[in-house]
Amino acid sequence: MLTNLTPTPCIVADSVAMRYRVPSTEVTEDNRYPHMKFLRLLNPLPNTVTVNALNEISLVVNRGESVGVIGRNGSGKSTLMQLISGQIRPTSGAIHASSTPIMLGVNAALVPELSGDQNVVLGCLAMGLSHEEIADRFDEIVEVSGLEKSIHLPMKSYSSGMGSRLRFAIAACANPEILLVDEALNTGDAQFAARSKKRMDELRSEAGCVLLVSHSLDTIRQMTTRTIWLDKGDFIMDGPSKDVTKAYTAFTKHLSKGNNISAAKLRAEAQSSLPMVNLLKTTGSAG
Ligand SMILES: Nc1ncnc2c1ncn2[C@@H]1O[C@H](COP(=O)(O)OP(=O)(O)OP(=O)(O)O)[C@@H](O)[C@H]1O
Numbered sequence: 645m646l647t648n649l650t651p652t653p654c655i656v657a658d659s660v661a662m663r664y665r666v667p668s669t670e671v672t673e674d675n676r677y678p679h680m681k682f683l684r685l686l687n688p689l690p691n692t693v694t695v696n697a698l699n700e701i702s703l704v705v706n707r708g709e710s711v712g713v714i715g716r717n718g719s720g721k722s723t724l725m726q727l728i729s730g731q732i733r734p735t736s737g738a739i740h741a742s743s744t745p746i747m748l749g750v751n752a753a754l755v756p757e758l759s760g761d762q763n764v765v766l767g768c769l770a771m772g773l774s775h776e777e778i779a780d781r782f783d784e785i786v787e788v789s790g791l792e793k794s795i796h797l798p799m800k801s802y803s804s805g806m807g808s809r810l811r812f813a814i815a816a817c818a819n820p821e822i823l824l825v826d827e828a829l830n831t832g833d834a835q836f837a838a839r840s841k842k843r844m845d846e847l848r849s850e851a852g853c854v855l856l857v858s859h860s861l862d863t864i865r866q867m868t869t870r871t872i873w874l875d876k877g878d879f880i881m882d883g884p885s886k887d888v889t890k891a892y893t894a895f896t897k898h899l900s901k902g903n904n905i906s907a908a909k910l911r912a913e914a915q916s917s918l919p920m921v922n923l924l925k926t927t928g929s930a931g
Pocket residue numbers: 664665666695696697698715716717718719720721722723724
């Protein structure tokens with residue numbers, strides 16, 4: 645167990661927001677009034693709508709932290725991960741990371757036709773490890789993946805859980821300072837959950853940080869110490885995983901019973917307790 649958290653940040657997200665412009669398929673004026681369609685032909689701009697994938701969010705993740713990200717479908721969890729990993733650029737705001745974040749399963753460009761062990765080499769090379777480093781860590785990767793003899797079979801023969809285990813083992817072996825995990829751990833069995841938790845604890849104790857997106861609140865409670873809750877692109881709550889998952893469970897219970905007003909009240913209460921983040925203090929040291 646990690647006892648001393650060093651308060652230097654791994655990630656600083658300063659007023660980050662993400663909007664997409666997507667073609668609209670809604671009933672438009674054009675459908676109802678044909679002359680509008682004619683006018684549109686003169687000015688052929690496609691009908692688009694703006695999707696607010698993530699509204700303004702500011703947060704600091706310190707070394708040694710393991711942070712869960714929860715929220716309903718479409719709340720912006722994966723968007724936040726993609727922003728932190730640099731796959732997409734924010735519409736506004738900035739993200740500072742002390743080193744390149746490794747997104748589980750993305751940086752490891754694996755080939756389904758190749759065997760698990762060949763993919764270990766490929767994935768490690770893609771993450772910049774040398775042949776010597778791969779040889780040193782190979783056994784550990786296979787052990788963390790828990791694939792045993794299946795490691796020699798083509799990856800296309802793996803179940804989705806087995807594929808996720810291999811991707812986790814490869815991504816985690818690079819000792820990334822910042823590891824981002826989006827859902828992948830949910831597909832593993834109990835044994836894998838214990839192994840991946842151990843590996844994540846090791847990464848944290850080496851003063852890295854882990855961000856974990858999951859719909860499984862049990863996984864979040866077991867694997868993380870701090871959790872952030874997003875809803876419809878809004879930042880709702882940030883605190884100890886136990887408290888945040890409790891508040892989120894109450895919120896979803898009210899929603900599922902159709903108590904939308906009391907759910908909205910809980911959402912507002914949680915949001916009002918959001919801590920003020922002093923980014924001025926931290927951005928300088930994040931690199
Ligand atoms: N490439 C895209 N183009 C347009 N809209 C997008 C795109 N990616 C995401 N969105 C929208 O952004 C919002 C947030 O999506 P995101 O995938 O981040 O949610 P999520 O919380 O990860 O959802 P889930 O739990 O279902 O995986 C959604 O409304 C989604 O429709």
